[in-house]
Amino acid sequence: MDNKIKPREQWGSKIGFTLAAVGSAVGLGNIWRFPTRVGDNGGAAYLFVYLIIIALIGVTVMLAELTIGRKTQLNPVGAFRALSKKWTFVGAMGVLAGFVILSFYSVVGGWTIGYIVRSLTGQFSGDTTELFLGLITNPGEPLLWHAVFMALTIGIVFFGIKGGIEKASKILMPALFIMLILVIIRSLTLEGAGAGLSFYLKPDFSEITLSTVVAAIGQAFFSLSLGMGAMITYGSYLNKEENLIKSAAIIPALDTFIAFIAGLAILPAVFAMGVAPNEGAGLAFMTLPGVFAQMPLGGFFGFLFFVLLFFAALTSAISLLEVVVSFVVDQLKWTRAKATTIMGAIIFVLGAFCSLSYADAKIADVFIWAGEPLFDLMDKLGEYLLVIGALLTSIFVGWAWKTENALQEITNGGKFKFGLAKVWSVLIKYVVPVILVIVFFTYFGFLEI
C-alpha cells in the first residue's frame, strides 16, 4: 500500500482535525433529522433516551473508530483488513452505507439551496407548509439543486481533504451556532411556543418503549457519523501525539449540543405554527421560514441561516463521499479523479430517484415501493447499515482485535491517562454489542416493538 512508502498526509493542526470531525458530525442530522425524530417519537422522553445513548454508546463507539483509524492510518476497508483479514467486509459495508446515505442526504442538501433562493425572493412570508410542498413535489427543481449539491461535494473531495472548506468551517460553525441562538429566542417568544417547549423538555417516562430506544440509537449513529468508517477515516489522518480520549468526548459533546439547540429552535415553533410534530421530513423546512418571517431583518437572517445550514450539510456530505472514494483509491487503485466522479455520479442517480419518489408526478410511482417512497427506504436502510456497522465494529474491537491492543493505541503505550479504560472495555465488549443485537433483531422483526 502506498501509505507504507509515503507517510500519510496529516492534519495541519489539532484544531483542524477536531473541526473536520465535528464538521462531519454536525449537519442535517442535527438540524433536520434530529427534531424530526423527536417529533416522531413523542418528544422529551426520546430526548432523554437519546442523551443516555450518546454518552453510553456514542462515545464508546467513537473512541473505537478513531482508534482503528489512527492505528492503521488507512481507509475503513484497508483498516479492517490490516488488523484482521476476515473483518474486511465491515469496512466494505461502511462504503455501502456511505453510498446509501449520501444519496438522500444530497437531496436534502439540495433543499437547503432551494431555500436559500426562496429567502432571496421573499417567499418566507406565506404558508410555509405550502412552501415546502411546492419545492419537493415539483419533479424538476429539487433535482437541479441535488445536482448542484452533489457537484460541489464531488468538487471538494476531488481536490483532497485539506481544502478551504475545512478552514472556512472555523467561521461557519460558530456562525451557525449564533444563528440557532437567534432562532431560539424568536421561536420561544412566539405565541403557543410553550406547548412545544414542554413537549421537548418535560419527559413522560412511561412513554419510553423499546421503539424509542431503537429510534434513538439509529439517530445517534447518524448524527455522530458512526458505524460506516467516517471516523476511522478521520482518525487515520491523526498523528500519535493526539489524545483520542479527548476527541472522543469533544466531538459527541459538540454534536449533541447542536442537535439539542436545534430542537429548541424548531419544536416550539412547530407548536406555535400548528404543524404536526410528527410531520416527518418537512418539519424543519415547514417551520423555520415562519420564524424568520416574524423576526426583524428576518429575510436577511433566513438567508444567512440556510447558507450556514448548507455549509454544515456540505462538510458532512464530504465525509460521506470521502469514505467511498478513499476505498476505491486505496483498494482498487483508481485515480482520485476517476473515483470521485464515477462514484459521485452513481450516488447522484440514486439520489435523483429518492428525490423523484416525493414528486407529485406519475413517475414518482416507480419509486414508491410497498407504499414507501424510496427516499424513506434509503433513510431507513442507511440507519440499519450504521447500526450493523457499529455492532460489528464493537465486536471486532472487543473480541477480535481485543481491547488490550486498542487501549495500547488509545493511551499511546501508557503516555495518556485513561481513567475509564475498564469502563470503556466493558462497554465495547459487552454492553454495546448486546444492545445493538437487540436493535438488530427489531429491524428484522424477530422482536416486536
Ligand code: PHE
Ligand atoms: N453526521 C452527519 C449529520 O449529522 C451525517 C453523516 C452520517 C456523515 C454518517 C457521515 C457519516 O448530518
